[in-house]
Amino acid sequence: xxxxxxxxxxxxxxxxxxxxxxxxxxxxxxxxxxxxxxxxxxxxxxxxxxxxxxxxxxxxxxxxxxxxxxxxxxxxxxxxxxxxxxxxxxxxxxxxxxxxxxxxxxxxxxxxxxxxxxxxxxxxxxxxxxxxxxxxxxxxxxxxxxxxxxxxxxxxxxxxxxxxxxxxxxxxxxxxxxxxxxxxxxxxxxxxxxxxxxxxxxxxxxxxxxxxxxxxxxxxxxxxxxxxxxxxxxxxxxxxxxxxxxxxxxxxxxxxxxxxxxxxxxxxxxxxxxxxxxxxxxxxxxxxxxx
Numbered sequence: 503x504x505x506x507x508x509x510x511x512x513x514x515x516x517x518x519x520x521x522x523x524x525x526x527x528x529x530x531x532x533x534x535x536x537x538x539x540x541x542x543x544x545x546x547x548x549x550x551x552x553x554x555x556x557x558x559x560x561x562x563x564x565x566x567x568x569x570x571x572x573x574x575x576x577x578x579x580x581x582x583x584x585x586x587x588x589x590x591x592x593x594x595x596x597x598x599x600x601x602x603x604x605x606x607x608x609x610x611x612x613x614x615x616x617x618x619x620x621x622x623x624x625x626x627x628x629x630x631x632x633x634x635x636x637x638x639x640x641x642x643x644x645x646x647x648x649x650x651x652x653x654x655x656x657x658x659x660x661x662x663x664x665x666x667x668x669x670x671x672x673x674x675x676x677x678x679x680x681x682x683x684x685x686x687x688x689x690x691x692x693x694x695x696x697x698x699x700x701x702x703x704x705x706x707x708x709x710x711x712x713x714x715x716x717x718x719x720x721x722x723x724x725x726x727x728x729x730x731x732x733x734x735x736x737x738x739x740x741x742x743x744x745x746x747x748x749x750x751x752x753x754x755x756x757x758x759x760x761x762x763x764x765x766x767x768x769x770x771x772x773x774x775x776x777x778x779x780x781x782x783x784x785x786x787x788x789x790x791x792x793x
Contacts, residue, residue: 504607505535506535506583506584506603506606506607507535507536507537507581507582507583507584508535508536508537508582508583508584508585508586508599508602508653509536509537509538509539509576509580509581509582509584509585509586509656510528510536510537510538510539510586510587510588511539511541511573511576511577511580511585511586511587512524512538512539512540512541512576512587512588512589512590513541513543513569513572513573513576513590514540514541514542514543514544514549514590515542515543515544515567515590515672516544516590518544518548518549518552520590520591521540521549521552521590521591522552523591523593524588524589524590524591524592524593524594525538525540525552525553525556525559527593527594527595527596528588528594529556529557529558530596531594531596531597531598531599531600532596532597532599532600533597533599533600533603535599536558536582536599537558537560537580537581537582538556538558538559538560539559539560539562539576539579539580540553540559540560540561540562541562541563541564541572541573541575541576542561542562542563542564543564543565543566543567543568543572543672549561550563560579562575562576562579567672568667568670568671568672568673569665569670569671569672569673569679570664570665570666570667570668570669570670570673570679571667571672571673573587573664573665573670574664574665574667577656577659577664580656582656583655583656584602584606584653584654584655584656585653585654585655585656585659586602586652586653586654587649587650587652587680588650588651588702589649589650589704591704591705592619592650592702592703592704593622593702593703593704594701594702594703595701595702595703598700598701598702601697601699601700601701602615602653602700604699605695605697605699605700606653609695611693612638612693612694612695613654613655613657613658613687613692613693613694614639614652614653614654614655614658614684614687614692614693614694614695615651615652615653615654615694615695615696615697615700616639616646616647616648616651616652616653616694616695616696616697616700617651617696617697617698617699617700617701617702618632618634618651618698618700618701618702619632619648619650619651619701619702619703619704620701620702620703620704621703621704621705621706622703622704622705622706623705623706624706625703629645629648632646632648633646634698635698636695636696636697636698636699637695637696638693638694638695638696639684639694639695639696640688641685641688641740641743643696644681644684644685646696647680647681647684647694647696648680649679649680650702650704651700651701651702652680653700658687658690658692661690661692662683662686662687662690665679665680665682665683666679666682666683666734666791668730669682669727669730669731669734670727671723674726674730675726675727675729675730675731675784675788676723676724676726676727676780677723677724677725677726677727677728678724678727678728678730678731679727681731682731682734682735685731685735685738685740686735686791689735689738689739689740707720709767709769709770709773710769712769714768714769714772717769717770717772717773717776718772718773718775718776719776720773720776721772721773721774721775721776721777721780722776722777722779722780723776723780724777724780725755725776725777725778725779725780725781725783725784726780726781726783726784727780727784728748728751728777728780728781728784729748729751729780729781729782729783729784729785729786729788730784730785730787730788731784732744732745732747732748732751732785733748733784733785733786733788733789733790734788734789734790734791735790735791736790737790737791738791748781748785751781752778752781752782755774755775755777755778755781756774756778758770758771758774758777759771759772759774759775759778762774
């Protein structure tokens with residue numbers, strides 16, 4: 503079996519304690535041909551001090567904020583053949599790289615991989631789109647793709663010039679940066695595979711702990727990213743599909759608003775309502791990408 507070198511790239515801002523939990527899981531991998539890159543966007547030195555306690559960690563400080571920007575900084579420093587982007591509050595099981603190695607070598611012709619994200623609290627899929635069926639990712643099931651488990655060949659980023667830095671947390675369009683990358687990769691001829699053997703754990707977001715304004719803002723910010731996603735790619739050969747996906751996203755947001763309201767989940771309802779308006783404004787204001 504061919505020895506593949508991997509790069510973990512994690513952008514972090516905020517609580518360094520959650521990052522420490524992630525780093526413990528990364529440094530406990532059973533497959534040891536890897537490097538860890540931490541891109542720190544904090545204004546304190548706590549993350550730098552934390553990273554100094556570990557071996558095999560490349561520390562990068564960025565005074566500029568933005569998830570996609572930070573990931574691109576990490577990509578430019580990465581030596582790995584395949585790159586992995588766990589969230590700073592995620593946990594990867596000790597056999598994540600071992601499983602990635604097996605899947606990559608079993609699936610020739612695939613350059614992009616993704617797997618299941620399970621909630622830390624309930625050990626169930628983080629998204630209703632995820633299941634335990636391994637299959638190729640296409641335009642029909644792209645919602646299975648999530649950044650916490652994605653494993654992508656370095657050449658994909660060289661070809662596509664990395665993540666769109668106007669998208670993602672901390673940027674103008676606050677989400678969907680990984681989906682935008684995936685759809686651009688499809689347009690460039692790359693294939694992707696969803697596998698049940700790649701698993702990550704992630705804490706659930708408890709909306710009841712947010713204020714009403716915070717819940718609205720979170721939905722609106724991610725909605726901006728979703729709307730911008732389909733507008734930016736509207737000039738692709740899949741123009742009609744992109745437009746339909748945007749309309750469908752609006753229907754889902756309105757449906758989510760109503761269902762959550764009926765169920766008595768007021769803050770979840772207001773989050774969906776914020777997402778609805780974010781998807782409209784993101785689509786209207788975002789610039790298209792030239793193909």
